[in-house]
Amino acid sequence: MEARVGSVGVLVLLTVAALLSGCAEAAGKGIPALFVFGDSTVDTGNQNYITSVIKSNYPPYGKDFNPPGPTGRFCNGKVANDFLADFLEIPRPVNYLAPEAKGSRVLTGVNFASSGSGYLDITGALFGVLNLTRQLDNFGIVKKEIISQIGEESTDKLLRESIYLISTGSNDFVNSYNLNPILQAKFTPAAYETLLLGTIDTNLKTLYDYGARRVFIDSLSPLGCVPEQLVLAGSKDGSCIEKVNVPVKSFNVGLQATLASIRQQRPDYDLSYVNVYDPLLEAITQPEKLGFKFGNTACCGEGPFKGLPCVNPISDVCDNADDYVFWDLFHPTERTYDILSSNIIKGSGLFVSPMNLEQMIAKKP
Ligand SMILES: *[C@@H]1O[C@H](CO)[C@@H](O)[C@H](O)[C@H]1NC(C)=O
Numbered sequence: 001m002e003a004r005v006g007s008v009g010v011l012v013l014l015t016v017a018a019l020l021s022g023c024a025e026a027a028g029k030g031i032p033a034l035f036v037f038g039d040s041t042v043d044t045g046n047q048n049y050i051t052s053v054i055k056s057n058y059p060p061y062g063k064d065f066n067p068p069g070p071t072g073r074f075c076n077g078k079v080a081n082d083f084l085a086d087f088l089e090i091p092r093p094v095n096y097l098a099p100e101a102k103g104s105r106v107l108t109g110v111n112f113a114s115s116g117s118g119y120l121d122i123t124g125a126l127f128g129v130l131n132l133t134r135q136l137d138n139f140g141i142v143k144k145e146i147i148s149q150i151g152e153e154s155t156d157k158l159l160r161e162s163i164y165l166i167s168t169g170s171n172d173f174v175n176s177y178n179l180n181p182i183l184q185a186k187f188t189p190a191a192y193e194t195l196l197l198g199t200i201d202t203n204l205k206t207l208y209d210y211g212a213r214r215v216f217i218d219s220l221s222p223l224g225c226v227p228e229q230l231v232l233a234g235s236k237d238g239s240c241i242e243k244v245n246v247p248v249k250s251f252n253v254g255l256q257a258t259l260a261s262i263r264q265q266r267p268d269y270d271l272s273y274v275n276v277y278d279p280l281l282e283a284i285t286q287p288e289k290l291g292f293k294f295g296n297t298a299c300c301g302e303g304p305f306k307g308l309p310c311v312n313p314i315s316d317v318c319d320n321a322d323d324y325v326f327w328d329l330f331h332p333t334e335r336t337y338d339i340l341s342s343n344i345i346k347g348s349g350l351f352v353s354p355m356n357l358e359q360m361i362a363k364k365p
Pocket of ligand 1: 122
């Protein structure tokens with residue numbers, strides 16, 4: 001009986017959602033496009049077109065992709081933005097630097113991400129990455145390209161109704177501040193956090209001014225628990241490195257406050273905070289609860305916890321990446337990204353706040 005009431009309730013909700021979404025004109029879920037900004041957690045191959053040492057365009061990367069083979073994703077298969085595009089029933093965003101990123105192909109979304117980049121433009125600068133300022137400038141170029149195809153009014157509508165995902169920030173800590181005595185001398189941890197949050201505030205307002213209204217922004221993950229950091233700290237038992245996680249947790253609290261303040265200043269800006277930290281920490285520390293066998297040891301890599309790079313062809317590669325939370329020393333497996341993207345799509349307020357993707361779709365922008 002209860003089950004029946006439940007499914008009727010779901011039906012009613014779905015109907016209401018369909019009505020609220022204004023009888024979508026576009027295919028699928030009525031979302032015209034997905035635009036992606038960030039680092040290697042969302043890069044789907046821009047790095048292949050850049051002269052940079054940060055690469056993943058060799059086997060065994062992409063071993064479980066369809067079709068199998070390296071794509072430039074730092075993963076065995078799909079990353080979170082692939083799952084989001086598939087859910088939205090739109091093509092996966094084209095890589096900004098790919099030759100096919102022109103004409104009608106950009107109308108369903110573009111991926112501007114660059115592995116090694118961060119919130120700060122200095123992060124990854126030595127590696128020739130596309131910094132976040134550049135990624136946003138490139139979005140402006142794409143906007144002009146869209147206007148030239150469908151006109152200003154339709155472009156505004158398209159950008160307003162599209163979904164945006166920002167996933168970055170890890171490199172600002174583990175590959176920059178944490179390794180850089182000059183930065184540490186210049187900024188206390190608190191001042192560095194303030195600098196990052198100020199940059200985020202500016203960049204999110206820039207995105208708003210371009211016309212974006214529906215943005216998901218990832219928290220930092222528990223960086224002190226990734227295999228690379230366990231090796232760096234000489235961990236014996238594999239427990240998380242607390243001194244790496246402390247500023248991460250503080251940043252995540254600050255990020256939520258920054259987003260709340262922007263929402264207050266711009267009530268028509270739907271900015272959702274994605275809690276990557278807690279679900280990933282749970283997966284790492286209690287892998288069996290989520291059906292994983294290994295929490296803090298990567299599928300491909302070298303050394304203890306496989307916390308050294310996954311190098312072709314010498315590194316060990318596990319048979320079944322689905323058993324692992326981590327694909328390489330730093331990056332999740334496809335299965336982990338599946339869980340994290342499900343949280344974005346339909347997770348509770350614990351995982352995505354104030355709205356998940358389904359709720360955002362149901363609300364008119
Ligand atoms: C960010 O990228 C732009 C464009 O490539 C470049 O001009 C600028 O110097 C970069 N910023 C830093 C701090 O490297």
